[in-house]
Amino acid sequence: MTEQNRRILLKARPTGRPGPEHFELAETPLPEIGKNEVLVRHRFLSLDPYMRGRMDDSASYSAPVKLGEVMEGECVGEVVESRNPAFSPGDWVGGARGWQLYSAAPGHTVQKLPGVEGVPPSAYLGVLGMPGTTAWVGVTEIGQPRPGETFVVAAASGAVGGVAGQIAKAMGCRVVGIAGGAEKCRYVTEELGFDACLDHRGDLGAQLDEACPGGIDVYFENVGGAVQEAVFPRMRDFGRIAFCGMVAGYNVRPLPPGPNLTSVVRKRLRLQGFIVSDHPRAWATWRERGAAWIRAGKLRWKEDVAEGLENAPDAFIGLLEGKNFGKLVVKL
Structure with a gap:
């Protein structure tokens, strides 16, 4: 593969409103996968308000993103290479893989998307995520x-x-x-x-x-x-x-x-x-219930889609100011 991986890094910590200067777009070679890992090409990235807290170097329920590291975020994407017998190229998976186009993921850190008729993969970052x-x-x-x-x-x-x-x-x-x-x-x-x-x-x-x-x-x-x-x-x-x-x-x-x-x-x-x-058992319960409601036409949702990884910082800044309309995702 000759394609490069593109990543959004945390360049500096904001003291108030984040700005473009707090992020950096970087290119690196594609990650190599080891035993029981998969290479995932991310297709959609979730942007959520909690990410603002990860930009601060302060105590919280989860560790902050370190300066120079990839911004934290949930993604869904396709397996393009696998050294894990549980996954094959073409499988759609989800996991916390960060603001980037590719990631090398241990098999236990990603989940296969079950697929629901009429539901796009990005829904597993929102209504079913x-x-x-x-x-x-x-x-x-x-x-x-x-x-x-x-x-x-x-x-x-x-x-x-x-x-x-x-x-x-x-x-x-x-x-x-x-x-x-x-x-x-x-x-x-x-x-x-x-x-x-x-x-x-x-x-x-x-x-x-x-x-x-x-x-x-x-x-x-x-x-x-x-x-x-x-x-x-x-x-x-x-x-x-x-x-x-x-x-x-x-x-x-x-x-x-x-x-x-x-x-x-x-x-x-x-x-x-x-x-x-803190409620790990609720994920499967809701995914089953929510999918059933979707199939029955009883659950509606709306997505606000930004195009391109390079536009993720501006979209995130807008999210914190209420500019999005629906679940904000970035199409990668």
Whole structure:
């Protein structure tokens, strides 16, 4: 093979908003594979908000990316060479292989994509991948909504929020989404089937009072910031909040103070943060359930596709500013 591997490296650590200067595009020879490894040509790269935390040299639930190393990310692609009896050239696989065109992967670090009729391979980075599984865990294990309850989800047009609301709707809840702009709100109600969607660019508190006159039973938190400030005082007694992400604060240094937590005691609220990697058994459960819903036409999703590895940094910067519409992937 004469093709070169192209990679996006972490060049410098941002102190606030990332910029193009924090990334570097580099070319290297194709990696050579060893025993029980496969050479994978990546076809799609997932871009997700958690990657901003990996750019910082600070303690978190996962180690930061080192300077000069490939940016972390999930990919799906095709096996082009194999020294592992479990894989053959042409197999589609997924795994955390980074922002690059090729990777040499030990067999245990990638999984064959099962394939669902009518579902593109990129869906295993979104609706049937980490975001979809995150939504399943946050709703069913953390929020635990009951039929008739009011379920509110931030970033409702996004990869996690859109699936979370559909799961809650299937469980019998009245589902209210929060998104940015009229176009996204129309998509949430008309395509995803939410009962209402509120534009956070307006008077969100007044909109919540109108859409949730009895208060909020379950809140799926993806955003934090001003959205959280509007939702928090409208939680009902014994409400539950599943903290999935706080993207509004990812570029803010120092971090802003949190809400007044007096109501946690007064309203007997249950607040729990979670990381989907702590729930390994949920992946197979959701993939089976989600695939069945897709086949039955009961689960919808949207992808926002950037073209070319070289455009991944700009697409990622836009993701942190809410410029994407749906699950953001890069077609490689």
